[in-house]
Amino acid sequence: xxxxxxxxxxxxxxxxxxxxxxxxxxxxxxxxxxxxxxxxxxxxxxxxxxxxxxxxxxxxxxxxxxxxxxxxxxxxxxxxxxxxxxxxxxxxxxxxxx
Amino acid sequence: xxxxxxxxxxxxxxxxxxxxxxxxxxxxxxxxxxxxxxxxxxxxxxxxxxxxxxxxxxxxxxxxxxxxxxxxxxxxxxxxxxxxxxxxxxxxxxxxxxxxxxxxxxxxxxxxxxxxxxxxxxxxxxxxxxxxxxxxxxxxxxxxxxxxxxxxxxxxxxxxxxxxxxxxxxxxxxxxxxxxxxxxxxxxxxxxxxxxxxxxxxxxxxxxxxxxxxxxxxxxxxxxxxxxxxxxxxxxxxxxxxxxxxxxxxxxxxxxxxxxxxxxxxxxxxxxxxxxxxxxxxxxxxxxxxxxxxxxxxxxxxxxxxxxxxxxxxxxxxxxxxxxxxxxxxxxxxxxxxxxxxxxxxxxxxxxxxxxxxxxxxxxxxxxxxxxxxxxxxxxxxxxxxxxxxxxxxxxxxxxxxxxxxxxxxxxxxxxxxxxxxxxxxxxxxxxxxxxxxxxxxxxxxxx
Numbered sequence: 001x002x003x004x005x006x007x008x009x010x011x012x013x014x015x016x017x018x019x020x021x022x023x024x025x026x027x028x029x030x031x032x033x034x035x036x037x038x039x040x041x042x043x044x045x046x047x048x049x050x051x052x053x054x055x056x057x058x059x060x061x062x063x064x065x066x067x068x069x070x071x072x073x074x075x076x077x078x079x080x081x082x083x084x085x086x087x088x089x090x091x092x093x094x095x096x097x098x
Numbered sequence: 099x100x101x102x103x104x105x106x107x108x109x110x111x112x113x114x115x116x117x118x119x120x121x122x123x124x125x126x127x128x129x130x131x132x133x134x135x136x137x138x139x140x141x142x143x144x145x146x147x148x149x150x151x152x153x154x155x156x157x158x159x160x161x162x163x164x165x166x167x168x169x170x171x172x173x174x175x176x177x178x179x180x181x182x183x184x185x186x187x188x189x190x191x192x193x194x195x196x197x198x199x200x201x202x203x204x205x206x207x208x209x210x211x212x213x214x215x216x217x218x219x220x221x222x223x224x225x226x227x228x229x230x231x232x233x234x235x236x237x238x239x240x241x242x243x244x245x246x247x248x249x250x251x252x253x254x255x256x257x258x259x260x261x262x263x264x265x266x267x268x269x270x271x272x273x274x275x276x277x278x279x280x281x282x283x284x285x286x287x288x289x290x291x292x293x294x295x296x297x298x299x300x301x302x303x304x305x306x307x308x309x310x311x312x313x314x315x316x317x318x319x320x321x322x323x324x325x326x327x328x329x330x331x332x333x334x335x336x337x338x339x340x341x342x343x344x345x346x347x348x349x350x351x352x353x354x355x356x357x358x359x360x361x362x363x364x365x366x367x368x369x370x371x372x373x374x375x376x377x378x379x380x381x382x383x384x385x386x387x388x389x390x391x392x393x394x395x396x397x398x399x400x401x402x403x404x405x406x407x408x409x410x411x412x413x414x415x416x417x418x419x420x421x422x423x424x425x426x427x428x429x430x431x432x433x434x435x436x437x438x439x440x441x442x443x444x445x446x447x448x449x450x451x452x453x454x455x456x457x458x459x460x461x462x463x464x465x466x467x468x469x470x471x472x473x474x475x476x477x478x479x480x481x482x483x484x485x486x487x488x489x490x491x492x493x494x495x496x497x498x499x500x501x502x503x504x505x506x507x508x509x510x511x512x513x514x515x516x517x518x519x520x521x522x523x524x525x526x527x528x529x530x531x532x533x534x535x536x537x538x539x540x541x542x543x544x545x546x
Binding site: 014020 | 139140141142143146148150151
């Protein structure tokens with residue numbers, strides 16, 4: 001797997017009410033990722049960048065909203081999110097990373 | 099809470115205070131929980147932000163805030179229990195400030211010096227008294243007449259004190275120079291408004307006459323190209339007017355806003371005014387003399403913070419005066435602080451002495467004293483009662499009045515006990531501004 005590619009896969013943490021709930025309840029971390037990222041890439045990227053062990057990755061694509069303006073219909077970008085389950089007892093402290 | 103106080107230098111104290119970890123952390127947690135209810139974050143509904151997220155985001159800020167507040171709070175507590183009197187604001191520094199550990203901080207501040215006022219009997223005060231004589235009044239009338247002098251054209255040669263209207267052309271080596279030419283210039287001979295020799299050169303000329311006079315500019319003339327040079331002025335006198343002093347009559351009285359009709363009563367009014375002026379001036383001098391004597395007799399260190407505040411105040415005052423007198427706007431903070439240091443020190447010290455004296459002698463701005471002062475102030479106005487009411491209903495103004503009254507009372511008390519030398523002076527001496535001792539001192543320094 002291309003090492004350069006791994007640095008581009010993760011766009012950033014997704015912080016929301018649900019994200020904090022799954023972080024506490026099922027030891028999962030939520031990321032926004034590039035739309036073409038695969039689960040394998042995400043797993044490799046998280047393990048490499050945060051030095052943790054990833055148990056599983058689940059992804060979803062949140063479709064962008066269609067917005068109507070005077071000039072017709074526009075569409076916002078889709079967002080791909082990844083729920084990454086970490087090995088028991090591990091966590092990621094985002095304060096120390098960018 | 100453990101408190102320890104050490105003296106670093108003079109009036110400066112450093113207080114070290116330790117706070118137990120659970121008090122601080124408890125307060126921080128409580129504050130965080132409270133913040134969580136108010137804070138708005140993307141991805142969370144308002145009020146639904148978990149405390150853990152808030153702590154991650156704002157933990158450090160909240161902690162600093164809480165510790166800062168606690169430091170101030172505990173400082174006040176510690177001050178009271180240690181019976182210290184801090185002057186100015188303390189400087190806080192958190193030595194140890196970590197979650198789960200005891201917090202320790204130091205507060206550096208200055209204390210008020212222990213003022214022990216030296217024996218008042220040993221203080222030398224000069225009390226001046228002025229008697230207003232008929233001569234003084236004559237002089238005053240004379241100068242009042244001079245203020246209302248009227249000029250009337252005369253057909254004779256100009257002499258000292260006359261007002262002339264002239265055209266002149268100034269020439270330097272035969273060439274007219276800039277600013278040396280004017281038409282229709284009025285000039286009072288002997289007023290000294292022109293360079294020396296110019297006015298005396300005109301004396302003896304009558305209206306319509308032309309003459310060329312030679313004048314040497316003084317060496318320190320403000321235009322450098324002219325200083326020390328000899329110049330020729332072609333002068334044409336247009337008119338010569340004689341100054342006529344007004345008659346002492348009703349009209350003259352009226353021009354000064356007086357309703358008196360006889361010279362006698364006008365003189366009485368003038369005398370009254372002069373007496374009031376002299377009384378006020380002498381009172382101020384006495385006050386100054388008392389302040390100086392007290393200052394000299396009681397030398398002690400004053401807290402730097404107070405001096406700093408006072409300098410600040412003086413700077414503002416000075417800037418305000420400048421803007422009023424000369425229409426100049428100055429930034430008070432640009433004025434050099436050194437200029438005011440000495441004055442500020444004296445003022446702070448006097449203030450401390452006065453407050454100590456008030457305590458010692460048990461002088462307060464009692465209602466009777468305030469009332470007496472107010473009715474005195476109000477008596478000058480047309481409707482005294484409304485003036486009194488104005489002050490009474492205005493807490494800020496009333497406080498100022500109280501301060502003045504207290505000061506006066508203290509000065510009276512000091513004068514009573516001090517070693518007073520009576521001195522009688524003339525009216526002119528009485529109203530002349532007193533020479534501040536500070537200036538004398540600086541001149542002595544220069545002499546050395």
